[in-house]
Amino acid sequence: MDLSYSAEELAFRDEVRRFLDEKLPQDMSDAVREGRSLGKEGHDRWHAILNEQGWLAPNWPREFGGCEWNAVQRHIFEEECCRAHAPRVVPFGLTMLAPVLQKFGSKTQQDHYLPRILSGEDWWCQGYSEPGAGSDLASLKTKAVREGDHYVVNGQKTWTTLGQHANWIFCLVRTNPEAKQQEGISFLLIDMDTPGVEVRPIILLDGTHEVNEVWFTDVRVPVENLVGEENRGWTYAKYLLTHERTNIAGVGFSQAGLDAVKRMARAEMSGGRPLIENPHFAARLAKAEIDLMAMSTTNLRIISRAASGQAPGVESSMLKVKGTIIRQEINDLARRAAGLYAMPFASEAVEGGNEPPIGPEGAEQVSPQYFNNRKLSIFGGSNEIQRNIIAKVKLGGGA
Amino acid sequence: MNFELTEERQMLQDSLRRFLADRYTTEVRNGIIGSDQGFSAEIWAQLSELGVVGALFTEEQGGFGGAGFDITTVFEELGRAGVVEPFLDTAVLGGGLIAALGNAEQQALVERVIAGDLQLGFAHSEPGGRYDLSRVTTTLTEEDGTLTLSGRKAVVVNAEAAEMLVVSARESGEAGDADGISLVLVPRDAPGVSLRGYPLLAGGRAAEVDLDQVRLPATARLGAAGAAFPAIVERAAAASVALAAETLGAMEAATELTRGYLLTRQQFGRPIGTFQVLQHRMADLWIELEQARSATINVAGHLADEARMRDRHVAAARNLIGRAGRMVAEDTIQMHGGIAMTQEYELAHLAKRIVMADHRFGDTDYHLEQFIALSV
Numbered sequence: 001m002d003l004s005y006s007a008e009e010l011a012f013r014d015e016v017r018r019f020l021d022e023k024l025p026q027d028m029s030d031a032v033r034e035g036r037s038l039g040k041e042g043h044d045r046w047h048a049i050l051n052e053q054g055w056l057a058p059n060w061p062r063e064f065g066g067c068e069w070n071a072v073q074r075h076i077f078e079e080e081c082c083r084a085h086a087p088r089v090v091p092f093g094l095t096m097l098a099p100v101l102q103k104f105g106s107k108t109q110q111d112h113y114l115p116r117i118l119s120g121e122d123w124w125c126q127g128y129s130e131p132g133a134g135s136d137l138a139s140l141k142t143k144a145v146r147e148g149d150h151y152v153v154n155g156q157k158t159w160t161t162l163g164q165h166a167n168w169i170f171c172l173v174r175t176n177p178e179a180k181q182q183e184g185i186s187f188l189l190i191d192m193d194t195p196g197v198e199v200r201p202i203i204l205l206d207g208t209h210e211v212n213e214v215w216f217t218d219v220r221v222p223v224e225n226l227v228g229e230e231n232r233g234w235t236y237a238k239y240l241l242t243h244e245r246t247n248i249a250g251v252g253f254s255q256a257g258l259d260a261v262k263r264m265a266r267a268e269m270s271g272g273r274p275l276i277e278n279p280h281f282a283a284r285l286a287k288a289e290i291d292l293m294a295m296s297t298t299n300l301r302i303i304s305r306a307a308s309g310q311a312p313g314v315e316s317s318m319l320k321v322k323g324t325i326i327r328q329e330i331n332d333l334a335r336r337a338a339g340l341y342a343m344p345f346a347s348e349a350v351e352g353g354n355e356p357p358i359g360p361e362g363a364e365q366v367s368p369q370y371f372n373n374r375k376l377s378i379f380g381g382s383n384e385i386q387r388n389i390i391a392k393v394k395l396g397g398g399a
Numbered sequence: 400m401n402f403e404l405t406e407e408r409q410m411l412q413d414s415l416r417r418f419l420a421d422r423y424t425t426e427v428r429n430g431i432i433g434s435d436q437g438f439s440a441e442i443w444a445q446l447s448e449l450g451v452v453g454a455l456f457t458e459e460q461g462g463f464g465g466a467g468f469d470i471t472t473v474f475e476e477l478g479r480a481g482v483v484e485p486f487l488d489t490a491v492l493g494g495g496l497i498a499a500l501g502n503a504e505q506q507a508l509v510e511r512v513i514a515g516d517l518q519l520g521f522a523h524s525e526p527g528g529r530y531d532l533s534r535v536t537t538t539l540t541e542e543d544g545t546l547t548l549s550g551r552k553a554v555v556v557n558a559e560a561a562e563m564l565v566v567s568a569r570e571s572g573e574a575g576d577a578d579g580i581s582l583v584l585v586p587r588d589a590p591g592v593s594l595r596g597y598p599l600l601a602g603g604r605a606a607e608v609d610l611d612q613v614r615l616p617a618t619a620r621l622g623a624a625g626a627a628f629p630a631i632v633e634r635a636a637a638a639s640v641a642l643a644a645e646t647l648g649a650m651e652a653a654t655e656l657t658r659g660y661l662l663t664r665q666q667f668g669r670p671i672g673t674f675q676v677l678q679h680r681m682a683d684l685w686i687e688l689e690q691a692r693s694a695t696i697n698v699a700g701h702l703a704d705e706a707r708m709r710d711r712h713v714a715a716a717r718n719l720i721g722r723a724g725r726m727v728a729e730d731t732i733q734m735h736g737g738i739a740m741t742q743e744y745e746l747a748h749l750a751k752r753i754v755m756a757d758h759r760f761g762d763t764d765y766h767l768e769q770f771i772a773l774s775v
Binding site for chain 2: 129132134135136139158159202203204205206207268269270271272275278280281284328332335336339340341342343344345346358359367368370371374375377378379382383384387
């Protein structure tokens with residue numbers, strides 16, 4: 001039992017810190033710290049900086065141009081990026097699609113798509129959820145019918161994150177309506193410029209446009225865009241979901257969020273004293289921090305096990321549930337800390353304007369973030385679905 | 400013991416509920432939120448005609464209500480429909496303060512409020528003052544019959560639309576002292592008054608109000624010099640009654656929507672309302688809803704009590720409803736899933752109203768501390 005990083009891991013951490021000191025643009029870290037949106041241009045810039053460093057794909061094998069870091073290194077990298085307020089790398093191509101292509105894609109697909117993901121030439125989005133298929137994803141209805149050298153795709157996807165910037169979408173489609181639900185699904189790559197693909201914005205309750213509906217009307221997709229075998233898509237999707245669940249605990253986000261709450265609570269006065277000295281507020285803050293300290297060790301325990309080659313099991317579901325509860329509690333504390341100034345809705349701050357902030361620093365973002373992060377316990381397998389998984393594993397056939 | 404509404408209040412509730420169900424649809428309301436003004440003058444006029452404003456004043460003041468249960472009757476319905484029009488600011492606070500302290504000439508403004516043709520704002524909170532009602536640092540000085548007002552007011556709801564602002568300012572003492580606080584009536588376009596307006600997350604608009612050596616006649620004062628604090632606390636209590644009832648109404652509507660969704664939304668081949676985990680969560684929400692209803696009744700019934708008893712009930716109700724409200728807002732979104740995260744879905748707005756109400760006149764934590772302080 002040793003809770004500290006090894007000498008090599010510490011050296012790696014220092015290397016990451018040096019890189020972030022030198023290469024992370026100040027305007028970008030300011031924007032991230034203040035919770036402002038970076039837009040496509042900002043994401044592209046950071047993507048290019050990481051690519052130049054060769055650190056864009058921590059999880060990819062070296063043969064594909066990745067870092068092939070182990071789980072501990074990846075964790076250190078993510079932790080340091082959060083601490084430095086680096087932008088989040090858009091994960092759809094890099095950490096969701098790429099592992100599927102690397103494991104199940106053809107050589108031709110790997111050679112074509114993977115370099116384009118690294119170069120930023122392609123921006124991928126995910127076509128999984130449908131209006132009628134949320135928690136019950138396997139009930140999806142978007143269908144692909146084989147006609148000669150093409151599939152003809154009809155249907156609708158929803159909650160497509162950043163689909164407005166994407167030029168490609170990976171989709172789960174139904175290719176065999178007769179088979180058992182999970183056995184009639186295929187994994188298809190679709191060029192968003194194909195006639196019949198339409199992206200419609202969904203505005204979220206905090207006024208942001210981060211998700212979309214994607215409609216498919218007689219969209220002709222070449223058969224070579226099928227990944228793996230027809231009707232085996234569910235297997236690939238499950239494989240992808242296990243990759244989506246790395247860093248699911250969001251420890252770095254919680255830590256950054258907690259630091260921001262403390263900054264605000266030191267500056268905000270309550271009854272003539274700093275809010276952080278208010279016993280009631282301080283107690284709530286302390287509980288969140290205590291929970292986070294334990295959870296980050298749970299996270300490291302699982303990472304450490306993964307680094308030694310063991311697959312994560314039910315623990316990733318536990319991390320998802322606990323991690324999102326802690327993040328949402330921190331969002332609630334931030335909202336409390338802002339007091340009256342939690343009420344203004346500064347849409348220009350979200351979009352990146354030049355107006356001075358209304359109220360104390362950071363206050364403008366607390367309520368939009370509180371509402372926006374309700375999504376954390378809904379997406380990527382809702383917390384109810386995660387609890388089902390935990391109960392099924394722990395109770396066995398009895399559940 | 401009788402927990403039924405009087406016949407008059409029942410009629411007001413019925414007509415208000417019918418009107419809002421017909422006219423104040425999600426689409427209409429979201430259009431109002433997106434507008435430059437942030438509220439609908441037409442809806443304001445129609446609701447005033449229905450008696451919504453009159454119900455918030457006593458007969459003596461020219462209205463036909465004004466008691467705690469009149470406030471809850473009106474605001475519960477406004478809450479159910481997610482109404483963003485500033486009835487709290489213009490009527491309960493601005494109009495209520497003028498009615499409580501104004502001289503005969505100033506009382507004429509109350510008539511205009513009740514008639515629906517005067518908008519007001521209550522400029523009281525200050526940057527850094529948080530929820531402490533006595534933390535007033537804006538200064539008011541008098542020289543040769545002229546008053547000079549200087550300071551800065553925070554998140555003044557409805558300031559831009561208001562013809563007059565009711566502004567609190569200190570004539571003596573220090574921030575935190577109850578004595579020495581006065582109220583003055585300030586025309587919004589008076590020289591020295593400048594506004595930085597912005598929309599609010601849950602609808603409506605507010606402004607930061609800068610007061611730079613604003614000159615006023617001595618007749619602008621409401622009531623006696625330095626003696627306005629008890630009236631401010633009384634109106635803050637009335638505002639808390641309104642906010643409690645509004646939140647209760649929004650919680651009712653949110654749980655109703657969720658009930659409907661659970662009965663119709665199909666996943667895994669059956670309505671999701673057949674899953675026991677969601678049934679139990681709904682059961683808990685209904686339990687909390689009845690707690691919130693009782694807390695609202697408690698505070699409304701004690702609004703006219705002596706200050707300490709009244710304020711203890713204010714603190715209790717706002718704390719309980721703050722907790723229950725957060726639970727309802729968060730759990731109803733969670734049980735819906737993604738759909739409730741979209742701006743065009745009614746629940747998204749209701750959840751914002753519920754949570755943002757907790758930032759007016761003290762949040763859940765503030766009221767817990769108040770309750771403790773008033774209980775020892």
